[in-house]
Amino acid sequence: MINNLLNRDWINQILNPSVSDSHLHEKLEQARQNMPIPVFWLLGKTQSGKSSIIQALTGSSRAEIGQGFRSCTRQSTVFDFPDEDAAFVRFLDTKGLGEADYDPSEDMAWCQSQAHLLMVVIKAMDHELDGVLSATQAVRAAHPEWPLLVIQTCLHEGYPTKATSHRQPYPFSGEHFDSHCPPDLVRSMSVQRQHFKALNAKFVAVDLTQEEDDYDPVHYGLEALWSAIESALPMGLQQMLLQNQLHSDRLNDVYAQHAYPHVMGYAISAGFLAMTPVPAAGMPLVIAAQGKMFHSIASIYGVSLTKRSIYEVISAVGIGGLSVGFGARELAKLIPGWGSLISGLSTAAITYALGMTLCYYYAQTQQGHAFSAKMLKVVYEEQLKRGRQLLKARFTEKSAS
Ligand SMILES: Nc1nc2c(ncn2[C@@H]2O[C@H](COP(=O)(O)OP(=O)(O)OP(=O)(O)O)[C@@H](O)[C@H]2O)c(=O)[nH]1
Ligand SMILES: [Mg+2]
Incomplete structure (x- = not known):
């Protein structure tokens, strides 16, 4: 029940973010002052x-x-x-x-x-x-x-x-x-x-x-x-920058390569935003950044972002998938007003994995290939591991300074 509610709320916010673009931009610039861009x-x-x-x-x-x-x-x-x-x-x-x-x-x-x-x-x-x-x-x-x-x-x-x-x-x-x-x-x-x-x-x-x-x-x-x-x-920048290092046969089309640095950028932004001292304010910002990422991936694939595509991805990944890296109690903190600080690295890695899974979804649907929820989940989990690995240096480095 709570999973469905969370899913629905999240999907709605991805399509219609509760924060404006300019507010997101402003908050992102603030977050970047603490965690500067190289x-x-x-x-x-x-x-x-x-x-x-x-x-x-x-x-x-x-x-x-x-x-x-x-x-x-x-x-x-x-x-x-x-x-x-x-x-x-x-x-x-x-x-x-x-x-x-x-x-x-x-x-x-x-x-x-x-x-x-x-x-x-x-x-x-x-x-x-x-x-x-x-x-x-x-x-x-x-x-x-x-x-x-x-x-x-x-x-x-x-x-x-x-x-x-x-x-x-x-x-x-x-x-x-x-x-x-x-x-x-x-x-x-x-x-x-x-x-x-x-x-x-x-x-x-x-x-x-x-x-x-x-x-x-x-x-x-x-x-x-x-x-x-x-x-x-x-800072592990080489791997973050090289699109041809996608490390997955499933994701090596030219669109995914183009989308990759955008996914990386929004993942890092989402991670920064998750670390705002007031998580109740941070969470809608995180979701707004994820929403921008979804829109930007859709435009790279030349399609418009629909509720259905988000729903198919998120329900395949499921709240079970989202909870990899969070744990059930942290998950409850996703609900605005409930929680305390959620790890920047986890948020970044989850955002990265969601983005790459959406790329996979679009690649499959565009090429008319069959795919199943199970395959989406495999891609998500693979990319979650990869995301953690890629982003670790960025977040450890930053939290240490
Ligand atoms: N062969 C070769 N050509 C290069 C190399 N670096 C730049 N070029 C060429 O030199 C010209 C100028 O290179 P740019 O990279 O545009 O130089 P820039 O410093 O950005 O120039 P401005 O933007 O005008 O200040 C281009 O025609 C490049 O293709 C290099 O390492 N080897
Ligand atoms: Mg130049």
Whole structure:
């Protein structure tokens, strides 16, 4: 009985949230102040390869990146991934760097309250680095503790001929490059590294080309870039960002891959909102975030969200499914007014699993495949485990700080 009531109430709130969009947005921004979104600060000259880095790290298209930037400080723009509502990682692009008198203090202040990584982006064969170097020095002087990664891009510009291919295995991981690397490139990169050495920087070399450039691999050095990021900012971001790591044959269609970062973003938001000190106020917000997630998944699959689809998913998963991770008594706390704090990680993992189960449901119904409640439940439980695993670092990290 109570299960039916809870189900019905939840479904109604998913379709018609009891909180307005603007209220949700405001609360989410508040929650994010306590649990900031990690920021990659891309400091580099124009055309140095900043957008290409975002593209390679997030799997977004150039068009999505181009349209996604919004102004945040006088000289910089920010790209929220996957979008402003579901953002769980941000990229700050410093536009003003080309100007002689770029003063990084405003951008620094913007980054200050967030977990972040300063990424200085330079083309491997570029030696007019005064502007970048002095901006980096200024940031360093104010924040000797911030992790700093110097990313050397466009390696093939230092190859002897257009036909030269990338060296394998990737030779740029250590301090010393192997003797078969193109000598001009090695010389240039070494000089650049000398300039930044005193600033306690780590270095990565990449060639992040486009498909049509015909280099193999298209994203050379991306693994090295990820491992540098993970060691500077250990938040498990690589797995959260890579759509092709869905780890389920059942969920590997192109729509699910597109939906994945949105599901991830809303799951994290729901987790944050569940941790508001007053759960009676938190719960409708959690459900509103889940509702936005459901709508956004439906729009990715090109269908409109109906009561029936939500009902089929939720009744297959059932309150029994929702209670995995909650336990019966915590479940009662879902009813507004009853409860105390519900774990952020559980809420996030449940939201993630619900989202991925909805993706599976749409994939099956769209392709006209048969599916059963039992199959939905299997997917849900599999994704719940996966969600916990993916989100653990984010929530442990945050609650510790
Ligand atoms: N081959 C290769 N081309 C790159 C690399 N990084 C960027 N490019 C190319 O260089 C050009 C500029 O790259 P973007 O990533 O747009 O550079 P940006 O720093 O975002 O430039 P702005 O937005 O104009 O400041 C594009 O045509 C990219 O395809 C790289 O590592 N290798
Ligand atoms: Mg750009």
